[in-house]
Amino acid sequence: xxxxxxxxxxxxxxxxxxxxxxxxxxxxxxxxxxxxxxxxxxxxxxxxxxxxxxxxxxxxxxxxxxxxxxxxxxxxxxxxxxxxxxxxxxxxxxxxxxxxxxxxxxxxxxxxxxxxxxxxxxxxxxxxxxxxxxxxxxxxxxxxxxxxxxxxxxxxxxxxxxxxxxxxxxxxxxxxxxxxxxxxxxxxxxxxxxxxxxxxxxxxxxxxxxxxxxxxxxxxxxxxxxxxxxxxxxxxxxxxxxxxxxxxxxxxxxxxxxxxxxxxxxxxxxxxxxxxxxxxxxxxxxxxxxxxxxxxxxxxxxxxxxxxxxxxxxxxxxxxxxxxxxxxxxxxxxx
Numbered sequence: 213x214x215x216x217x218x219x220x221x222x223x224x225x226x227x228x229x230x231x232x233x234x235x236x237x238x239x240x241x242x243x244x245x246x247x248x249x250x251x252x253x254x255x256x257x258x259x260x261x262x263x264x265x266x267x268x269x270x271x272x273x274x275x276x277x278x279x280x281x282x283x284x285x286x287x288x289x290x291x292x293x294x295x296x297x298x299x300x301x302x303x304x305x306x307x308x309x310x311x312x313x314x315x316x317x318x319x320x321x322x323x324x325x326x327x328x329x330x331x332x333x334x335x336x337x338x339x340x341x342x343x344x345x346x347x348x349x350x351x352x353x354x355x356x357x358x359x360x361x362x363x364x365x366x367x368x369x370x371x372x373x374x375x376x377x378x379x380x381x382x383x384x385x386x387x388x389x390x391x392x393x394x395x396x397x398x399x400x401x402x403x404x405x406x407x408x409x410x411x412x413x414x415x416x417x418x419x420x421x422x423x424x425x426x427x428x429x430x431x432x433x434x435x436x437x438x439x440x441x442x443x444x445x446x447x448x449x450x451x452x453x454x455x456x457x458x459x460x461x462x463x464x465x466x467x468x469x470x471x472x473x474x475x476x477x478x479x480x481x482x483x484x485x486x487x488x489x490x491x492x493x494x495x496x497x498x499x500x501x502x503x504x505x506x507x508x509x510x511x512x513x514x515x516x517x518x519x520x521x522x523x524x525x526x527x528x529x530x531x532x533x534x535x536x537x538x539x540x541x542x543x544x545x546x547x
Contacts, residue, residue: 232519235426239433239512246434255431261424262499263395268417270399271410273354284348287481291330291352294468294489296363299326302463307371314444317510318453320371321517322460324497324504327367328518329360331493331525338529342536344483352488360496361392368504391503425498429515432501436512450516457521461528465490483536487529494522 239246246254303319303326310319330353339349403410410417436442468489472482497518501511 235430243434243438246431267395270396329356341533345480432511
């Protein structure tokens with residue numbers, strides 16, 4: 213049991229998830245603090261924080277490492293196809309079951325989850341624990357984040373354009389360029405000068421990222437609670453959503469595993485494919501929600517599926533990685 217706890221801590225399943233739940237509880241008890249603009253607007257700070265997160269993300273990206281990672285192109289194709297094509301195609305057919313019902317917003321939030329890039333830190337950690345191809349994991353997680361800047365809004369535009377008269381794709385792309393793409397690009401350009409600084413202070417920068425994400429979650433859920441956006445959902449609905457998210461993880465995990473075997477991947481590449489191809493990024497989901505959704509009070513509902521999926525994917529993949537490491541005779545103590 214202690215070893216599982218150590219793995220969860222290494223993967224980021226620690227105080228941060230408790231803090232996320234705490235922000236939701238605070239938003240429920242005191243939504244006023246998240247929506248008031250005086251004496252200071254927490255929502256505006258969160259908006260600027262989006263750009264800060266992506267700037268430092270770009271600053272930590274090494275162009276040299278990305279070029280080295282281009283070698284295993286079949287592995288990369290499997291991971292990126294799973295992340296940006298398999299996930300959405302599994303969710304789209306379910307739209308008809310929820311269209312026009314109270315569950316349609318949760319379906320849209322699940323589709324948003326499906327359109328997101330893969331997570332970076334936990335994917336690499338799980339691949340490392342299970343004995344996979346670590347350089348390929350780093351490459352796929354990094355390139356997935358960059359691809360997501362363009363692909364995620366394109367997928368969401370299919371349904372937001374149809375369902376929301378306020379959604380302007382041109383305006384959203386403009387905000388993405390200013391708040392996401394420009395900071396990432398600037399960070400990559402400045403990597404040669406400040407990249408070493410960013411690497412040395414990775415832990416502190418991670419705390420900065422997490423603080424901004426907590427702020428985004430608080431302000432987003434404050435908007436939703438203040439306008440009773442969750443009034444139509446019961447505890448049973450949320451429990452069912454959790455079961456569905458766990459099922460989605462194992463479905464994608466199983467499909468990628470089969471594809472990897474059919475393509476004849478060696479064990480290390482297969483491990484990388486299944487862990488990187490089945491993960492979704494809470495960080496990108498949270499910060500991009502501030503850009504993509506024009507109706508601020510719907511952001512809380514959009515984030516529910518990815519928050520639940522994030523917690524369950526860490527738990528499930530930690531147990532799986534530990535099992536793989538044991539079978540391979542690797543160290544699973546989490547040091």
